Structures are given as C-alpha cells and as structure tokens.
C-alpha cells in the first residue's frame with residue numbers, strides 16, 4: 001500500500017500529517033510522492049481564509065480526476081474543511097471516502113483502522129517507527145479554542161479547547177528525538193492555556209520535556225495576549241532549551257477594531273505585556289499576526305496599526321487581508337465593506353513598514369555571536385535559526401545538519417542573516 005498525505009495551512013496540519021504518515025508506515029505502507037501513485041490519500045485542509053479553501057478545492061478536483069481512472073483509491077479529508085454535518089461536502093465531493101473531523105480526538109490508529117481495513121495483528125511497535133522527520137518538528141499539545149473572535153472559523157471547526165496528556169506528548173517527542181529531531185515546536189490554538197483542563201500547565205510541560213534525550217530546543221505557539229502569564233515568562237527565561245521566541249497575535253492596533261474582533265484586550269494592555277516580557281526575557285524574538293481591512297476598518301484605524309508597528313518593533317509580522325468566513329459572527333454583524341483593492345494596499349503598507357523595521361533590527365545583530373541550530377542546506381549554504389528565530393545562512397564543509405553551531409553575524413537583510421562559524425559546539 002502506498003500513501004500520500006497532503007497538508008496546507010497551520011503547523012497543526014503539518015503535525016497531524018506527519019503523525020498520520022507514521023501511523024500508516026507502522027502498517028507497512030510506503031510514501032508516494034505523487035497522488036497518481038498512491039493507494040490512499042489523506043488531505044489536511046484549511047479554511048481560515050478563502051485563498052486556502054480554494055487551494056484545497058483544487059487539490060480535491062485533481063483527486064476527482066485520478067480516482068475516476070482508479071476507483072480503488074481511498075481518499076480521506078481531514079482538517080478544518082470538515083464540518084459537523086458533511087452532507088454538503090459529500091454532495092460536492094462524492095469521491096471522498098472518509099471525513100476525519102478535527103473535533104474528534106480519536107487515536108489516529110482508530111481513524112485509519114476501519115477506513116483501510118487494516119489488521120491490528122500486523123502493526124509494528126511505535127518504537128520501530130523509522131521515518132526521519134525534520135530537525136525541527138511541530139507537535140500538537142492542545143486542540144480547539146474556547147474564544148469567539150468574530151472573524152475566526154477555527155473554534156467552529158476544531159471545537160472546544162482540550163489538552164493532550166503530558167505522558168502522550170512526551171512519548172511523541174521522545175520518538176521524534178530518537179529519529180534525529182533536535183527541536184520541537186509545541187502547538188495549540190492558545191498554547192499558553194495548555195493543561196488547564198487536565199490540571200497541569202505549559203511551564204511544567206516545558207520543564208518536563210527539557211529532559212528528553214537528544215532534544216536541543218523547544219518552542220511553542222500560538223500565544224494569546226490575555227493568557228500569557230508571568231510563570232510562562234519566567235519558564236522561558238529560566239529553561240535553557242526553551243527559546244526566547246514568542247508568537248503573539250495582536251490582529252489590529254486600534255481599540256475599536258479590537259473590540260469588534262472580540263479580542264478581549266486593548267492596545268495598551270498588549271503593549272504593557274510586551275514590556276514585561278521583554279524585561280523578563282532578554283533577547284526575546286517577537287512575531288505577531290495582523291488582519292487588515294476588517295469590517296468597518298477606517299483609514300485612521302488602520303494608521304493606528306502602523307503606529308503600533310513602529311512602537312513595538314516586531315521581528316516578524318504575518319499580515320492577512322480579512323476574508324469573510326461563513327458561520328463566524330462578523331458577517332452577521334457588519335458588512336465586509338473594505339474593498340479588495342484597499343485591503344491589498346493596506347497589506348502592502350504593513351509589509352513595507354515592517355520590512356524596514358525588520359531590516360533595522362537585523363542590522364543591529366551584525367557583529368553579534370549567535371547559536372544556530374542547523375536545519376539543512378540551501379544553495380550550497382547551511383541554514384538554521386537563532387534562538388530568537390532569525391534565519392541564518394553560512395558556509396562550511398563540515399556535516400552540520402542537526403548541530404548547534406556558533407556563528408558570527410556579518411550581514412543582514414529584512415528576511416535573514418549571513419554569518420561565519422566561530423567555533424563548533426556540538427551538543
């Protein structure tokens with residue numbers, strides 16, 4: 001049996017796709033590069049914005065063609081396109097054999113088991129999993145979200161917040177580390193809230209995972225401004241393997257817009273939090289998400305977002321044009337009244353301002369010495385990331401994949417740094 005797992009969207013899909021591949025391999029399945037060669041295809045879909053949803057649709061149309069020629073092929077659709085009621089999807093894509101709801105935390109084994117008529121007697125021990133994943137790998141630690149940001153479809157598709165048990169997470173991280181993964185990125189919709197439902201916390205999980213053999217670094221995302229407490233800041237500062245790197249979406253730099261988004265904080269609260277974080281965590285790398293052209297966003301309100309960028313000076317800003325999602329609150333409350341061209345202009349404006357700020361921040365790192373976790377090569381150069389998540393390129397003839405290397409930074413642009421290895425510190 002040959003399988004093809006495809007994913008788009010957030011890192012949670014990447015993590016689920018990886019686990020699905022591992023699970024299928026325990027039953028002897030082998031990966032197929034192309035859908036044309038696969039007996040079973042699993043798609044991890046995304047509907048957070050229309051652009052992603054369209055790409056999933058196109059992939060499904062490809063599958064329709066392949067399956068019409070090879071009806072024995074089995075197809076499963078997973079991820080956020082899968083609603084509670086799949087009648088509409090079934091009408092549109094009748095060739096899909098199975099839907100995996102992101103609300104159900106069925107063990108993957110149970111999902112594929114009856115889907116593929118697998119025989120439990122022939123399943124390998126997970127200890128025997130062989131496939132090597134990235135030097136850096138995402139691991140989902142909690143699912144779902146209890147908030148109702150008015151633009152966001154995710155809570156409706158992924159359901160209520162629930163945490164995975166720390167023992168299960170540790171086993172997954174150990175299994176990845178055994179196969180060569182050196183960095184794990186812990187994922188949750190609001191990762192800071194990890195453990196509330198099962199009597200534990202993210203700081204205690206970070207402390208526990210710090211003792212996994214072979215693991216060099218830990219990161220976590222995505223954080224939420226209301227939930228990022230002092231104990232988490234202190235854990236990041238105190239635990240050597242936990243990187244000084246926080247992804248904290250603000251979405252808009254204007255209080256009226258934030259209120260309409262139902263984010264539950266004001267710009268000032270956010271900025272106070274950043275100030276505290278930066279004082280507790282020296283060298284903190286900070287990224288954020290911003291939506292431009294939300295319902296009713298005026299030019300003045302948009303300018304407030306640009307001003308915020310100047311004040312906070314993020315390392316990275318992920319910016320998206322507001323995309324109306326059916327089923328969320330905003331279409332019921334307001335019109336999607338910022339024209340597409342104007343949304344585009346605002347998006348480019350954010351990108352322009354941020355490119356300048358990032359270049360200034362990165363330039364200031366020239367001359368510094370950084371610890372890089374080397375992930376691979378691109379155009380004959382090694383690349384990896386600093387603890388605060390800057391991409392660094394450097395040259396060396398040594399086999400360095402997966403190593404921690406000290407690099408002197410020599411050049412910088414808005415997007416990356418260049419450097420020379422100072423000394424080789426093998427961890």
Ligand code: SAH
Nearest residue numbers: 048151152189249289290291320321322323
């Ligand atoms: N938990 C995160 C949301 C994850 S979704 C949070 O606190 O916001 C990832 C990003 O997609 C969000 O940060 C947001 O910037 C963007 N996004 C979500 N819904 C969107 C929509 N309807 N239109 C445009 N961007 C959206």
